[in-house]
Amino acid sequence: MRAIMEPIFNILYLIVVLGLGIRTFTKAKDPSLKLYGLMAILLGSGDAFHLIPRILHYWANGSYESSMAFGKLVTSITMTLFYVILYEFLVRYYKKERTPLMQWGVYGLAVIRIALCLFPQNRWLSGGNYTWELLRNLPFALLGLLLIVYAKQVGKDSFRLLWLAILLSFGFYAPVVLWNHLNPNIGLLMIPKTIAYVWIAYMGYQEMRRKTPLT
Numbered sequence: 001m002r003a004i005m006e007p008i009f010n011i012l013y014l015i016v017v018l019g020l021g022i023r024t025f026t027k028a029k030d031p032s033l034k035l036y037g038l039m040a041i042l043l044g045s046g047d048a049f050h051l052i053p054r055i056l057h058y059w060a061n062g063s064y065e066s067s068m069a070f071g072k073l074v075t076s077i078t079m080t081l082f083y084v085i086l087y088e089f090l091v092r093y094y095k096k097e098r099t100p101l102m103q104w105g106v107y108g109l110a111v112i113r114i115a116l117c118l119f120p121q122n123r124w125l126s127g128g129n130y131t132w133e134l135l136r137n138l139p140f141a142l143l144g145l146l147l148i149v150y151a152k153q154v155g156k157d158s159f160r161l162l163w164l165a166i167l168l169s170f171g172f173y174a175p176v177v178l179w180n181h182l183n184p185n186i187g188l189l190m191i192p193k194t195i196a197y198v199w200i201a202y203m204g205y206q207e208m209r210r211k212t213p214l215t
Contacts, residue, residue: 004058007054007055007058009191009194010051011055013044013047013194014051014052016198017040017044017047017197017198017201018045020198020202021037021039021042021043021044021201021204022037023205023208024204024205024208025037025038025040025041027208029212030093030208030211031092033093033208033211035085035088035089036089036093036207036208037205039082039085039086039089039204042081042082042085043082043197043201044201045078046075046077046079046082049078050071050072050074050075051071053068053071066125069125073124076113076136080110080114080117083110083143084106086147086151086200087102087147087150090150090155096154102146105143105146106143106147109143110139110143113143116135116136117136133177134178141170141174144169147163147166148167148170149163159203162203165199166196168192168196169197169200172190172193173189173193175189176193
């Protein structure tokens, strides 16, 4: 059953999140909302590097382990950039002053996270390394915490619950990082995590519709 349902879910996710991103990017008049659409496109495109090999793994005869592992690396980097762009969107859209804490915090943690992802000790293509998985996800979690607090402070209208969507995405992701190696069924939490990302993408589309009624 999982071999059928997981690929279908992944395909639907990619179609929906890329569709929302493209629609927001192409139809929005506000440059900040265009940036939000680009952010959603980056989200879907980065995830595709990991999800398409998984789909092929289930539905095609052949081994795609190396492609899935490489895709996980790409997704780790694009997801980090996703949150940097989200911060930039919030600053620009709500015309907020850049504080040293947020500026250095967001960009500094993103650089540390990406740098840690590139170390060969991660062993992306040879089974992974649990210690390094924890290490590279620590700055990612702190980056998420900063974005949760910031989105809670500035988010309005379609983005008033953005902080909650970010919180849910990290809340579902954390147990997978910590305990998936002990119980693979915990990996099912990636489903609600993914839905939280669709919600984030939809918020931008919803705000674009509010600001730019489609004809």
